[in-house]
Amino acid sequence: GESVGLHLPTLSVQEGDNSIINCAYSNSASDYFIWYKQESGKGPQFIIDIRSNMDKRQGQRVTVLLNKTVKHLSLQIAATQPGDSAVYFCAENMPDRGSTLGRLYFGRGTQLTVWP
Amino acid sequence: GAGVSQSPSNKVTEKGKDVELRCDPISGHTALYWYRQSLGQGLEFLIYFQGNSAPDKSGLPSDRFSAERTGGSVSTLTIQRTQQEDSAVYLCASSLGWQDYGYTFGSGTRLTVV
Numbered sequence: 001g002e003s004v005g006l007h008l009p010t011l012s013v014q015e016g017d018n019s020i021i022n023c024a025y026s027n028s029a030s031d032y033f034i035w036y037k038q039e040s041g042k043g044p045q046f047i048i049d050i051r052s053n054m055d056k057r058q059g060q061r062v063t064v065l066l067n068k069t070v071k072h073l074s075l076q077i078a079a080t081q082p083g084d085s086a087v088y089f090c091a092e093n094m095p096d097r098g099s100t101l102g103r104l105y106f107g108r109g110t111q112l113t114v115w116p
Numbered sequence: 117g118a119g120v121s122q123s124p125s126n127k128v129t130e131k132g133k134d135v136e137l138r139c140d141p142i143s144g145h146t147a148l149y150w151y152r153q154s155l156g157q158g159l160e161f162l163i164y165f166q167g168n169s170a171p172d173k174s175g176l177p178s179d180r181f182s183a184e185r186t187g188g189s190v191s192t193l194t195i196q197r198t199q200q201e202d203s204a205v206y207l208c209a210s211s212l213g214w215q216d217y218g219y220t221f222g223s224g225t226r227l228t229v230v
Contacts, residue, residue: 008156032217043120043207043221044159089159093217103149103172104217106159 008087010111019077021110023090028071030092034104035064035075038087047075047088077112085114118142120222122208128228129198137193137225141210148191149219150183151207159207165191166213198229 013019025033031052036044050057050064050073057064063076073090091104121140129135141148150162161175165185176182180198185191195202205226209219 008158034217034219036221041223043209043223044219045221046218049217091217103161103164104219105161106151109158 008109008111010113012113012115013080015080015082015114015116017080019075019080019084019112019114021075021077021088021112023073023075023107023110025071025073025090025092025107026105027092027094028068030094032093033064033066033073034091035062035073036089036091036106037084038089038109040086044089080112080114082114082116085112087111120208120210120220122206122222122225124225125223126226126228128230131200131229132197134194134196135198135227137195137206137227139191139193139208139210139222141189141191141208142220143189144212145210145220146188146213147211147216148185149209149211150191150193151209153205153207153224155204162193162206195227198227200229203227203229 034049035047037047038044048059048062048064050066055066061078065074075088077084087109089109090107094105120142123138127135146167148165151159152162153159163176163183164172180196183191183193205224207221207224209221211219
């Protein structure tokens with residue numbers, strides 16, 4: 001479902017450690033997933049995406065893993081830096097939702113705090 | 117333009133007043149979305165425009181909320197008779213169109229109803 005009315009879970013890590021942010025998605029028919037990063041006072045920014053025909057995709061310092069069996073998505077950030085502190089959202093499309101074919105459904109978000 | 121532009125960046129209004137929030141999408145993007153984000157919370161979908169199709173208004177919380185998109189470009193979100201619970205950041209995003217999920221978000225309008 002959509003993220004309404006719930007406070008964000010949090011994750012605190014030390015600089016240099018790896019971070020793993022998890023997301024459970026809701027629709028087994030979803031075939032496209034995106035992670036967004038939202039820094040304070042800014043709109044969400046695209047980080048990385050993955051299609052359902054893949055299990056893993058790597059970017060620069062980030063890796064997204066998709067487990068369709070349990071409808072689970074994770075974002076791994078290597079060597080986390082203070083600049084990675086932000087709220088991270090996962091999003092899925094839902095191609096079987098009729099007129100809402102063209103839009104993303106966002107998860108609750110996770111607040112990542114990186115300590116020096 | 118180079119990005120999605122929203123105005124104003126901040127708006128303080130008195131309870132009961134009407135407000136208009138503006139979104140200028142990226143040139144050539146046919147899809148436009150409005151989301152609402154309350155303090156410390158996630159993204160709540162409001163409305164979605166795709167080209168000349170009828171908008172998907174399924175997320176509008178009440179009939180005090182409306183939006184239009186003129187000429188397939190600029191969009192205005194109007195909130196009538198504002199209430200304190202309308203206080204939030206209103207985010208606009210655009211994308212190339214049908215089933216293109218590469219949203220580009222604006223920085224939002226922070227609305228405070230006092």
